[in-house]
Amino acid sequence: MAESITNALSKVRLPADRLTLVFTTAAVLGSALVLPTIYRDYCTFRDYGPGGIPNNVIGWLTVRALFQPFKREMFTTEEYVKRVEAAEGHGKGDDGYLTLSPEQLASRSVTDRPVVGPHVVPQRQLTQIPDDDIMDKFCAAFSSFELRNHHLVKLQQSNQEEYSDALFLADHLPATDLAMTMKGEIAHLHSGNDHSVHVVCAPADCKKIIEAGWGQRHGFSGTSAMTFLSLGTLPDIPSEYIMIYAPRTEAEIQTVMDIVAAGVKFMTGCEDVR
Incomplete structure (x- = not known):
């Protein structure tokens, strides 16, 4: 049993470029934080209703x-x-x-x-x-x-x-x-x-x-x-x-x-x- 676990762990490979891993993680976390803010900003814009600029994603x-x-x-x-x-x-x-x-x-x-x-x-x-x-x-x-x-x-x-x-x-x-x-x-x-x-x-x-x-x-x-x-x-x-x-x-x-x-x-x- 112990030997099987050891063999399984030995097959796990970390990314060769750890900097890529850091940037990827930061991007995912950043998106999780920023995207809701961006969406709320867009919803606020939509709530204005018709104005001097199209009330859609292009206008926003x-x-x-x-x-x-x-x-x-x-x-x-x-x-x-x-x-x-x-x-x-x-x-x-x-x-x-x-x-x-x-x-x-x-x-x-x-x-x-x-x-x-x-x-x-x-x-x-x-x-x-x-x-x-x-x-x-x-x-x-x-x-x-x-x-x-x-x-x-x-x-x-x-x-x-x-x-x-x-x-x-x-x-x-x-x-x-x-x-x-x-x-x-x-x-x-x-x-x-x-x-x-x-x-x-x-x-x-x-x-x-x-x-x-x-x-x-x-x-x-x-x-x-x-x-x-x-x-x-x-x-x-x-x-x-x-x-x-x-x-x-x-x-x-x-x-x-x-x-x-x-x-x-x-x-x-x-x-x-x-």
Whole structure:
């Protein structure tokens, strides 16, 4: 019996190259640790729903491999101070166009921001999603705004995200340089997803909004990444292009629409917003 065991063991051969064995073992263990993380990241991307890029594995790989390296930070406001001081654009200096009271601005907190997905596009929040009733009322408020203000804006499909309705500069109004950069688009609502908003606001207003915790910059804002990556089919995203978090209550619907109104005033140069 002992002799049989000895003979069996003598036939066992270890790999000649032990380094290969080490690398193989490390690769297997690494895959076991990394693959679940990669899969969760892909599932998060899929959960965003339709956006400006295909909501499938091709879109996810494109974002991770090509887009993500161009992502910038989204919360500092020094650049808006510099733009106000340099009198760039037509943003009414330190005043901006926001008419929100200090109490309205303070009703959110920088410590109460929703969690926003890790992918640079599409930019979506993962928490603090409004309930169906608030979603419906917000969509109605967005549409009603266009009907009241057809002298300033028109509603059509977004240039930035084809699945979103957007407010554009009305055809009869002259376009500023910034409006031309955005191809007339002022704001769009992610009505099929989290119900957050992207809007272009005056520099002073961007500063107030971000510092009060109502929103953040887009990861491509202030860069030429979008034009470069889309081979010129999409416009650059200016620094004033910011994300406004979805409203959670009827009071917050009004606040978000006030922010949208400020963006319309900034982009049209007209303050006759109804």
